[in-house]
Amino acid sequence: GENVEQHPSTLSVQEGDSAVIKCTYSDSASNYFPWYKQELGKGPQLIIDIRSNVGEKKDQRIAVTLNKTAKHFSLHITETQPEDSAVYFCAASGGSGGGADGLTFGKGTHLIIQP
Amino acid sequence: NAGVTQTPKFRILKIGQSMTLQCTQDMNHNYMYWYRQDPGMGLKLIYYSVGAGITDKGEVPNGYNVSRSTTEDFPLRLELAAPSQTSVYFCASSYLSEQYFGPGTRLTVT
Numbered sequence: 001g002e003n004v005e006q007h008p009s010t011l012s013v014q015e016g017d018s019a020v021i022k023c024t025y026s027d028s029a030s031n032y033f034p035w036y037k038q039e040l041g042k043g044p045q046l047i048i049d050i051r052s053n054v055g056e057k058k059d060q061r062i063a064v065t066l067n068k069t070a071k072h073f074s075l076h077i078t079e080t081q082p083e084d085s086a087v088y089f090c091a092a093s094g095g096s097g098g099g100a101d102g103l104t105f106g107k108g109t110h111l112i113i114q115p
Numbered sequence: 116n117a118g119v120t121q122t123p124k125f126r127i128l129k130i131g132q133s134m135t136l137q138c139t140q141d142m143n144h145n146y147m148y149w150y151r152q153d154p155g156m157g158l159k160l161i162y163y164s165v166g167a168g169i170t171d172k173g174e175v176p177n178g179y180n181v182s183r184s185t186t187e188d189f190p191l192r193l194e195l196a197a198p199s200q201t202s203v204y205f206c207a208s209s210y211l212s213e214q215y216f217g218p219g220t221r222l223t224v225t
Contacts, residue, residue: 001174004157032212043119043205043216044158051212089157093212102148102173103214105157 002027004092006106014114019080021109023090024072030092033066033073034103038087047088048075077111085113116141119217121206127223128196136191136220138206146209147189148173149181151202152219158205164189196224 003026013019025033031052036044050057050064050073057064061080066073077084087110091103122137140147145166150158150173160173164183178200180192189208193200201224207214 006157034213036216041219043218046213046215049213091157102150102160102163103158104174105159107155107157 002030002092002104004090004104004106006090006109008109009107010110010112012112012114013080015080015082017080019075019077019084019111021075021088021090021111022072023074023092023106024070025092025104026071027092028068028071032093032101033064034091035062035064035075036089036091036105038089038108044089080111080113082113082115085111087111118142119206119208119215121204121217121220123220124218125221127225128193130196130198130224132196133192133194134196134222136193136204136206136222138189138191138217139187140189140206140208140215141187142208142210142215143186144208144210144215145186146214147183148207148209148214149179149189149191150205150207151175152205153202161191161204193222198224200224 006023034049037047038044061078063076087108090106093101093103119140148163149161152158162181164170204220206217
């Protein structure tokens with residue numbers, strides 16, 4: 001089955017700086033790669049996703065890049081703000097390409113924004 | 116829309132007891148999922164369903180059962196609770212690939 005590795009486990013950056021979180025996956029058939037933000041005591045919230053036919057996607061201060069050959073994808077957050085502090089999870093799925101596949105998650109990155 | 120709702124929010128069970136975790140979604144999604152999250156870990160898939168009457172096992176199904184009699188509801192049943200089932204349980208639903216999660220149920224088995 002799929003295996004997703006995520007690094008680092010903790011990331012501390014100064015407010016206003018950029019943060020990068022990296023993930024690798026093992027199943028070359030995976031074709032959908034979402035990123036989730038989880039705040040304390042809450043469920044994961046989808047913040048951005050990318051499919052295997054796209055190399056990069058951007059939404060305001062958040063971007064995701066995908067390298068299918070190397071089987072890794074990354075989350076980039078620019079101009080970090082205190083409200084960005086949370087645990088971020090990467091995930092992968094999708095041999096079938098539809099909604100039937102569950103997600104395989106990385107272990108998470110605790111992002112700390114220092115004022 | 117309320118999205119995905121889960122009840123209860125918290126529960127303490129004794130070893131050997133049983134309980135059902137409730138999950139309801141009002142987005143008319145066909146796909147629904149149950150995950151568990153252990154401390155410091157990512158979420159692991161327990162069971163999923165592609166529509167009413169159809170369920171399938173995920174990565175960690177042992178000790179759990181599910182049913183899907185309607186599009187809206189996807190309850191998770193623990194028959195004989197064990198300490199290893201202490202975890203936070205999340206239900207999710209999706210139309211296609213994008214999964215939307217409920218707020219979770221924190222379960223402690225002692």
